[in-house]
Amino acid sequence: MTKNRKTITPKPLTSAAFSAFGDVIEANAEAKIIEINDGFTQRYHDLAKIDVTDKTGHPIVNIFRSTPLAQPIAIKMMERHPHGSQAFIPMGQNPYIVVVAPAGEFDVDKIEIFLANSNQGVNYHKGTWHHFCLALGSESDFLVIDRGGNGDNCDVLELDGSLVIAEC
Ligand SMILES: NC(=O)N[C@@H](O)C(=O)O
Ligand code: NI
Secondary structure (H helix, E strand, O other), X not given: OOOOOEEXXXXXXXXXXXXXXXXXXXXXXXXXXXXXXXXXXXXXXXXXXXXXXXXXXEEEEEEEEEOOOOOOXXXXXXXXXXXXXXXXXXXXXXXXXXXXXXXXXOOHHHOEEEEEOOOOEEEEOOOOEEOOOEEOOOOEEXXXXXXXXXXXXXXXXXXXXXXXXXXX
C-alpha cells in the first residue's frame, strides 16, 4: 500500500521559531554583546543552555563529520536525549537541515523543519525530539557539545518515511 507521502518545505531558522525546541547559537543583535580584550573582541554571551549534569553527567566536546543524504530526504527516524541537551555548531560553510518535535510524547504532526545557515548552531534542549544531523552540499563537520556519563541517553523512534523534506 502506498504511504500518503507529505512534503514539508524547511523554514528559515530563527531563535523565536526554534524557542520551543532549544537555542539558536549565532552572533546576532539579539544576543547580549560584551566588548572585551580592549575592544578588539565582541563576546556574544551565554547563547545556549548546556544541560548535561543529570545522573552525574558531564559535558563532552565532539566533532561529527556528516555526509549529506540523497535528496529528497524521507524522515525515517527521530531520537531524543532524556538526560541532556545536545548542541551542533557547524565548522564549515555549508547549510544544514534541522528536524525537531517537542519533548514529551512524540507527535508526528508536530514535526518542524528548519534550514540553518553555516553561521547558526542549534542546541536541542533535553528531551527535544530530533533527526540526526542532516548536512547539505558536501561532507560537513559539526562541533557537538552533549552529555557524557552513565545511563541510556538516547531514545530512538522509527518512522515510515512518508514525511519528506522538500529539496533544498
Ligand atoms: N547518537 C549520536 O551521538 N548523535 C545523535 O544524537 C545526533 O543527534 O546526531
Ligand atoms: Ni541527538
